[in-house]
Amino acid sequence: MPTPFWRSPEIRDHISTLDRSGFAVEFLRRNAAYRRDYARLQRRIARRGVDAAAECAAFVHRWGLCFCPRSQ
Numbered sequence: 001m002p003t004p005f006w007r008s009p010e011i012r013d014h015i016s017t018l019d020r021s022g023f024a025v026e027f028l029r030r031n032a033a034y035r036r037d038y039a040r041l042q043r044r045i046a047r048r049g050v051d052a053a054a055e056c057a058a059f060v061h062r063w064g065l066c067f068c069p070r071s072q
Contacts, residue, residue, distance in 0.1 A: 028063070034063060037059065037062065037063070038059070041055055041056070041059050
């Protein structure tokens with residue numbers, strides 16, 4: 001994503017309201033390497049030749065992700 005877009009008043013205002021996890025999501029969402037890795041993960045799982053849980057665990061470890069359960 002081009003730097004000027006990140007500096008637009010709308011985006012700057014939106015980002016300034018985010019908590020740490022919200023900012024992390026926005027950062028990863030815009031990270032080309034993360035998006036490529038996620039797409040690769042999805043393709044590998046779709047082919048069903050791998051252990052999906054193990055692949056997801058490796059992905060989470062690679063990117064330092066932590067998923068908290070959602071409350072009902």
